Amino acid sequence: MGIIQALKDDELQNSYVYRRDFSETLSPIDKAFSFDRFEGALSNKNINLKAMLVGKEAVVVGLGNSSFQDIIFRAGIHPKRRASDLTGDERYALYNSIKQLIADRIRLGGKDQFIDFYGKWGSYKPSMGPNMKGKNCVACGGAVEHVSIGGGQVFYCPNCQH
Template identity: 30%
Template sequence: MPELPDVEGFRKVLRSCAKGRVIRHVDVRDAGVLHGVSVRRLREALEGRRFTEPERHGKWLLARTGGPTLVLHFGMTGQLVCARPDDAYEAHDRVLFTVGADRQLRYRDQRKLQGIWLADDASDAERLLDRQGPDAMAVDREEFESALSARHGSVKTVLTDQSALAGLGNLLADEILWRAGLRPTTRASDLTEADRRRLYTQMRHTLRSAVSAGRVPPRDSWLTGHRDHPDPTCPRCGSPLRRSRVAGRGTVWCPRCQGNGS
């Protein structure tokens, strides 16, 4: 599932592929990914405009044009690809934006759980994202600690709640909690000040590394590099990792390194 590092990578794809280029044609191959906008309206709003500097908030990507903004969410299987207009189509290429004479930005998504919206102006884009919490890369420590202490659910539930903190998904939450030595089921409101500060620090370190990699990397020194093994062990202490479900999400953790709480 695309998380903040993946979407930051898509932002860079959009920037390098399309920034400053005229949108010559919008080809909607599957209108099922459009939300609240018709194919005709999408074309009328975008064709002839230029993509400007794109922005990201959490798992959302905002493709600015100086007028209407294309707002994209990638669900579980979405991605943004830079191709040439004459490249063969992939089966899951849903919307194609031909930019300039020789490039094509492709919204590709197998499962179509999210998709594309069109915001008429900046205030309309803000309304689309008004239920999102602060971006996990931009949030300061005070705001982060306040969000945690104000909620009574498990710390993993809070970390993956996009209205509390935007951008973290299942892999990142497990990785960050493992690095911070905190059990996923610990109530967020029960964390000490030292716990919250350690969690914030590990979140920042993990995100910086993952953004540099363009995804949550399955490195051998990371929990992510072990979680899918048949009999996974902790890369820190060698203990068998446990699998459970927290708020309906598959969760992997180390009972020795994350032994706090119940």
């Protein structure tokens, strides 16, 4: 993923992308993104799950609110969980979900709401997220719900995510 942003000088400090150094942060598309390294980055974080995966505190780069919802749905983890409370199995499920989501998105040319650099629409349709508002879970058929976390709505399935 890349971004180009035009800003006035006095807007720079408030920019999400300005002066962020990701060179020491794990990238899920990097070969070095192993479970050991992911778990090592998690082990001392007593923050909520979303902050762990999205934004300035995140242990990995490149995940947004949309991927977060899809990832924790695939991993069967409730959005309000804290990073430090995850079991070993849940950490492994989270790691696998991140890898699978990234692989699926790349294979399908990105999300179905965006066009690529050449004007071609992506065909990745999230299993969980705002597109599921008022719909039923694709896995169990139960009603999808949402909560507000970290300044955004997070959609989830109360049956599948604990």
